Amino acid sequence: MPPHPPNLLTPPQTITPQTALLLSQKAPRILSSPPSGSSLPWPLSLLFSPENPSTWTIHENLLLSSLRTGDDASARKALDRLTTRFGADNERIVALRGIYEEAQAKTDKELEALFHRYEKLLRDDPTNFAVRKRRIAVLKSLGRTSDAITALTVLLENSPTDVEAWAEASELYASQGALSQAIFCMEEVLVLVPNAWSAHAQLGTLHYLQATSSSPPNISSLSTSLRYFSRALELNDSYLRGFYGLKLVSKSLIPLLSDSPTNTASSSSKRKDNKDKDRDAADDEDLPPPSLATVKKLEELATSRLGEIIRNYSSGRKGWTGYDEAEVIAARELLDRDGQVER
Amino acid sequence: MPFLAAALNVVGAIFLAHAIFSTHEHTSLHPLSPLPRDIPLELLLSLALLTTGIVLSSPPLKPIQWSHWAGKISREGPSREGYVTREGEEVLGDVDPYAYLGLEAGREGRRGFWGPREARERFLGWVKEGGEGVRLRLGSLWCEYT
Structure with missing residues (x-):
């Protein structure tokens, strides 16, 4: 059970259908009274009904959650209020109207018509990034993933500091099976937001997927993955996904490392030879894999911390209820599987 | 106290x-x-x-070390600030500041690329599949939250 009722000001991160319904059921109450700052004529409104920015966040979230549940009448009202306040030409409003129309589109043909509308809007104003993103989202929705990737690369050429777009590109590449491109995009995300624990964990996941795509798994990719998960845990000391990844990677790394005890020595000497040759190559790829003892310790740490999280979450202890239920269940399954192997 | x-x-x-x-x-x-x-x-x-x-x-102090602060968000979820807006929505404390990257599977994020059709399809699928049971479940949830 989430510790808070669903909230439109700070929408929950996991929106189950139940949550979506509860969020959109707030529509009548919010739409029944006029938004703040609008009830009085100009000079009086400054004095007596100060405008609160949270009003507009709530209206925007209400628009999105009403569209999700198919409550188009409420969505229209919320959109109209936002348009009255910010004007129909506001970049964000243009994109929100686009989202509204996308939700109404019944067939792919209607969606394509919308796509051409976006193209026309962009010919008039190519700097509207919100609409450029909508255009990519429509391509994705039409199933034209490779076109979406091309459009995204053009967007990123024009705006290389757009973290959201880099993350989207990484996911699209990963969905196409292009893991090294996905890793490149995630590394760009990391350059822009080096403290994001989720970005580190995502890179760890991608490296893990890359390592396990070959058989036997690639040791250097696995150790890179281990390092990224460890860094995620350095940034967030109770990160369930980080511990999960750490446990998973170290479990597959331990047999590989114990099979080849000389591996560490040989790869480190090789590294010295090649040092001058490929100084430009990515550093993490060249690092020797961690020692067996370290990996074993990390695995133990991950196991004990996962156990602690699962115990405290299931007993509903205060201060431990913020985790995602599905993630806790997955972690419990991972530990159970591990227990069976040992028995 | x-x-x-x-x-x-x-x-x-x-x-x-x-x-x-x-x-x-x-x-x-x-x-x-x-x-x-x-x-x-x-x-x-x-x-x-x-x-x-x-x-x-004074309210309890917030952790000043990044990893403790982030860990607290993961463990406890958003805290209540103790007041509501004019619309009746509660103001919550810190949430994951990187949620907008949308990198956690099954969670919301990346608003700019949100697909309303897919979200709607998922919701309608749940409604169709649930039928009568859904209404009962909703009923209990509704009671829980009001």
Whole structure:
């Protein structure tokens, strides 16, 4: 059970259908009274009904959650209020109207018509990034993933500091099976937001997927993955996904490392030879894999911390209820599987 | 604890006001003689009481180390700030500041690339699949939250 009722000001991160319904059921109450700052004529409104920015966040979230549940009448009202306040030409409003129309589109043909509308809007104003993103989202929705990737690369050429777009590109590449491109995009995300624990964990996941795509798994990719998960845990000391990844990677790394005890020595000497040759190559790829003892310790740490999280979450202890239920269940399954192997 | 803090604050404020009033009276009646010893003592006492009261009544401190702060968000989820907006939505404390990257599987994020059709399809699928059972489940949830 989430510790808070669903909230439109700070929408929950996991929106189950139940949550979506509860969020959109707030529509009548919010739409029944006029938004703040609008009830009085100009000079009086400054004095007596100060405008609160949270009003507009709530209206925007209400628009999105009403569209999700198919409550188009409420969505229209919320959109109209936002348009009255910010004007129909506001970049964000243009994109929100686009989202509204996308939700109404019944067939792919209607969606394509919308796509051409976006193209026309962009010919008039190519700097509207919100609409450029909508255009990519429509391509994705039409199933034209490779076109979406091309459009995204053009967007990123024009705006290389757009973290959201880099993350989207990484996911699209990963969905196409292009893991090294996905890793490149995630590394760009990391350059822009080096403290994001989720970005580190995502890179760890991608490296893990890359390592396990070959058989036997690639040791250097696995150790890179281990390092990224460890860094995620350095940034967030109770990160369930980080511990999960750490446990998973170290479990597959331990047999590989114990099979080849000389591996560490040989790869480190090789590294010295090649040092001058490929100084430009990515550093993490060249690092020797961690020692067996370290990996074993990390695995133990991950196991004990996962156990602690699962115990405290299931007993509903205060201060431990913020985790995602599905993630806790997955972690419990991972530990159970591990227990069976040992028995 | 909150009662103690409030009591300390009230008593401290009374002492402070009394000390100020006494100083004002003394200086207007005897402008040339120095202040009697008890007025500064009362002032110091009121300051000590008020300081303790304010520290005790302040909200709990937030972690200043990044990993502890982030860990607290993961463990506890958003905290309640204790007030609601005009629309009746509760104001919540810190949430994952990187949620907008949309990198956690199954969670919301990347608003700019949101697909309303897919979201709607998922919701309608749930409604169709649930039928009668859904309404019951909704009923209990609705009760839970109101």
